[in-house]
Amino acid sequence: MIRVNDLHKRYGKTEALRGVSFALGPGITGLLGPNGAGKTTLLRCMLGVIRPTAGDVDFADGMRVRQQEVGYLPQKYGLFKELTVRESLAYFGVLKGIPHSQIPDEVDECLRRVNMLDSRARRVGALSGGMIRRVGIASALLGGPCILVFDEPTAGLDPEERVRFKRLASELGKVHTVLLSTHIVEDIEAIASTVIVLNEGRVAASGALQDIAELARGKCYVAPQRAVNDYSEDYYIEKYLEIDGEPVARLLSAKYLDGFTPVEPTVEDGYLCATRGIA
Numbered sequence: 001m002i003r004v005n006d007l008h009k010r011y012g013k014t015e016a017l018r019g020v021s022f023a024l025g026p027g028i029t030g031l032l033g034p035n036g037a038g039k040t041t042l043l044r045c046m047l048g049v050i051r052p053t054a055g056d057v058d059f060a061d062g063m064r065v066r067q068q069e070v071g072y073l074p075q076k077y078g079l080f081k082e083l084t085v086r087e088s089l090a091y092f093g094v095l096k097g098i099p100h101s102q103i104p105d106e107v108d109e110c111l112r113r114v115n116m117l118d119s120r121a122r123r124v125g126a127l128s129g130g131m132i133r134r135v136g137i138a139s140a141l142l143g144g145p146c147i148l149v150f151d152e153p154t155a156g157l158d159p160e161e162r163v164r165f166k167r168l169a170s171e172l173g174k175v176h177t178v179l180l181s182t183h184i185v186e187d188i189e190a191i192a193s194t195v196i197v198l199n200e201g202r203v204a205a206s207g208a209l210q211d212i213a214e215l216a217r218g219k220c221y222v223a224p225q226r227a228v229n230d231y232s233e234d235y236y237i238e239k240y241l242e243i244d245g246e247p248v249a250r251l252l253s254a255k256y257l258d259g260f261t262p263v264e265p266t267v268e269d270g271y272l273c274a275t276r277g278i279a
């Protein structure tokens, strides 16, 4: 549906994108990468907000993306605190060029989809972080886009709001092509059909969630805490935990060392292998 061809983006001396290519299909695609990986730059190039230094983006119809076809939830966006939820959406509806007569119905429909219809008369300034994010998503839904692009939609949300957002994203993914950027594996676990791991401006890995987990096969171990060194260059310690009352370290290592017990890899393990160069 959308093909990204060898995108490069330079900001002065910073090479934010160094040749990114992939195809975006239906369902939810997770764009996963640490801060500074180039996620926001990539999304902005795809949406035509900024121009890439080289490379291009093809849409199925061969045309550049049209405003109505993509709903974009930027990483940072402002709302007017004095407006009500409904007024805010009507304002975005006008900006999107939706005919005035259709705006009230369309606004209510989008609010219903994010479960905010009951809060439509509330002032934006009085909403929680999760509700503000839902207003942003509702505005992205205005005009019936087939593609939704969410940039770090869970940033600043508390754990409960994160869970709710994930459920909403999963619902939206049944109807829309969703591209969701995040630095948190859990945000896309169990809901993404495809994952693109971006690191230092390049695609470090891509595939189904299970494919990402497989990158860490044979590299995941637990070892007694007393047997590991926090600063070792031979392995990467993910966390400390207790198993059967014994303090152990869960770690990623390219090679097996004495005292290591192999464990099943997770998506998080695969993501860490891809971004930390554990090969």
Ligand SMILES: Nc1ncnc2c1ncn2[C@@H]1O[C@H](COP(=O)(O)OP(=O)(O)O)[C@@H](O)[C@H]1O
Residues within 6 Å of the ligand: 011, 014, 015, 016, 033, 034, 035, 036, 037, 038, 039, 040, 041, 042
């Ligand atoms: N407008 C800009 N001017 C200069 N450098 C930028 C600009 N936007 C992003 N960068 C740099 O480009 C790199 C990628 O940033 P960004 O796309 O925001 O990554 P992410 O969204 O994955 O955190 C970073 O090194 C960042 O500092």
Ligand SMILES: [Mg+2]
Residues within 6 Å of the ligand: 039, 040, 041, 075, 151, 152
């Ligand atoms: Mg970003």
